[in-house]
Amino acid sequence: MNEFKPKRPMILISPSILAADFSALGEDVAKIEYAADYLHIDVMDGHFVPNLSLGPQVVGSLRKRSGLIFDVHLMITDPEKYADAFIDAGADILTFHLEAVDDPARVIEKIRSRGVKAGIAISPDTPAEAVFPFLSSVKMVLVMTVYPGFGGQKLIEGMTEKIAAVRYEAETRGLDLDIEVDGGIGAKNVGLLTSAGANVIVAGSSVFKAEDPAEAVEEIREASEASFSPEQL
Ligand code: DX5
Numbered sequence: 001m002n003e004f005k006p007k008r009p010m011i012l013i014s015p016s017i018l019a020a021d022f023s024a025l026g027e028d029v030a031k032i033e034y035a036a037d038y039l040h041i042d043v044m045d046g047h048f049v050p051n052l053s054l055g056p057q058v059v060g061s062l063r064k065r066s067g068l069i070f071d072v073h074l075m076i077t078d079p080e081k082y083a084d085a086f087i088d089a090g091a092d093i094l095t096f097h098l099e100a101v102d103d104p105a106r107v108i109e110k111i112r113s114r115g116v117k118a119g120i121a122i123s124p125d126t127p128a129e130a131v132f133p134f135l136s137s138v139k140m141v142l143v144m145t146v147y148p149g150f151g152g153q154k155l156i157e158g159m160t161e162k163i164a165a166v167r168y169e170a171e172t173r174g175l176d177l178d179i180e181v182d183g184g185i186g187a188k189n190v191g192l193l194t195s196a197g198a199n200v201i202v203a204g205s206s207v208f209k210a211e212d213p214a215e216a217v218e219e220i221r222e223a224s225e226a227s228f229s230p231e232q233l
């Protein structure tokens with residue numbers, strides 16, 4: 001498996017609004033509207049993670065201002081209870097944490113029954129194999145590259161093996177799976193993750209704290225594309 005080189009996937013950049021100015025969210029999102037592919041929206045309940053962020057009302061307000069695909073990351077204890085509210089507010093992809101629920105298949109089914117793409121997230125201590133039973137029913141696996149809860153943390157580089165293990169399993173089974181990575185990512189380190197098999201790149205601080213957020217998105221995209229070796233093209 002060490003020799004395994006995943007085929008080059010479509011790279012999608014998903015800036016995280018957690019690092020934006022919450023008093024001017026609409027303006028900040030407008031800065032990346034034409035540079036980004038997705039908009040990453042972090043939902044925290046102060047219970048699954050030790051921080052609070054935002055709820056469906058904010059998603060609904062942003063929905064009126066942005067045509068981006070809304071990539072909603074639920075870091076909450078009861079995603080099944082709140083799935084409808086986030087879908088009604090405009091989520092296009094709804095991702096919940098495997099660690100938060102007893103029956104992931106039921107939550108996936110609930111999300112898919114509303115015509116929305118389901119994603120399943122794993123925190124740094126959860127092994128790749130934990131998501132294998134669900135790979136054929138989700139669109140995306142989110143491999144956290146920091147402990148969930150806060151923006152601005154440092155990337156845990158050891159997560160590359162987990163990314164490669166999920167990509168290998170998906171390719172072996174012929175699945176068209178997106179692998180998202182989230183936490184501590186910027187143009188300088190994204191190549192480590194894309195060459196391991198990640199293709200949906202979340203970036204908070206490195207985009208919204210940059211002087212020119214659209215340019216920061218482009219730099220991350222270029223660094224991702226440059227990470228592939230010729231045999232992967
Ligand atoms: C962390 C969140 C991330 C966070 C990433 O729990 O899930 O999406 O916003 O922020 P940066 O890119 O600053 O690490």
Ligand code: ZN
Binds near residue numbers: 016073202
């Ligand atoms: Zn996130």
